Amino acid sequence: MARYTGPKTKIARKFGEAIYGDDKAFEKRNYPPGQHGANRRRGKKSEYSIQLMEKQKAKYTYGILEKQFRNMFKRATSARGITGEVLLQICESRLDNVVYRMGIAPTRSAARQLVSHRHITVNGEKVNIPSYILKPGDVVAVREKSKSLEAIQNSLSNSSNVYEWITWNTSTMEGTFVAVPARIQIPENINEQLIVELYSK
Numbered sequence: 046m047a048r049y050t051g052p053k054t055k056i057a058r059k060f061g062e063a064i065y066g067d068d069k070a071f072e073k074r075n076y077p078p079g080q081h082g083a084n085r086r087r088g089k090k091s092e093y094s095i096q097l098m099e100k101q102k103a104k105y106t107y108g109i110l111e112k113q114f115r116n117m118f119k120r121a122t123s124a125r126g127i128t129g130e131v132l133l134q135i136c137e138s139r140l141d142n143v144v145y146r147m148g149i150a151p152t153r154s155a156a157r158q159l160v161s162h163r164h165i166t167v168n169g170e171k172v173n174i175p176s177y178i179l180k181p182g183d184v185v186a187v188r189e190k191s192k193s194l195e196a197i198q199n200s201l202s203n204s205s206n207v208y209e210w211i212t213w214n215t216s217t218m219e220g221t222f223v224a225v226p227a228r229i230q231i232p233e234n235i236n237e238q239l240i241v242e243l244y245s246k
Contacts, residue, residue: 096243103235107136108153113176118244129237130228137226140167141175143185147213147220148204149197164191179222186219 090098104114121131136142141157144165150156157175159165165172166186167179179185187197201215209230213220228237 093243096239099236099239100243103133103136103233103237103240106153106233106235107139107142108157109136109176115244118240127228129241132240133228133231133233133235133237134225135178137231138178138180138222139175140165140172140177140179140185143179143211143222146206146208146211147185148201148206149187149218151200151203155196155200159191159197164188164194164197181222181224183222184219185222186217192218 100114103109104111109117117135118128118132121128121135124131137146141153141160144150144156144159145153149165150159160175160177161173163171163173164187166188167177168184169186171188187194191197197218201218208226210222210224210226211220212223
């Protein structure tokens, strides 16, 4: 399966929440997609269905493919701590996610593109791997030649989010991944325990 590039509002409607951020189209049509989306009577979902939906929501939110996600779960299982929390912490430590959190890009997919096109450096070195896992203390910056890019300038000017585990210096266009965020600091509405239960079957 290739990375999803279809209509994002359709996916948001599937999960009943704006997982890709503010979405006016979602606000207008806040019901499941499909011909009978607004009126369809849906039976009670099975336990497996609920768990699967939660996993899919996490994958779409962070833009991760199934094989990658499964490997991350294995890594979380072998790490110390609560597996579900560690899984989300790994997702948050990805370079594309941190670029998005810092406000360098307006969405995670845009952040992924910036990383892939070598506009981002980590500790002074160009890194073009969106799934690169950052360690506390790593410095993420916009490459010198890319600082004047209109897309980056616009994103930074519209960004107002502040996260305790990240610092950002607008004048130098660089920030520090201070620490791995605690679960309570991660704003995503994901029930990670359901994902653990699904993979544990």
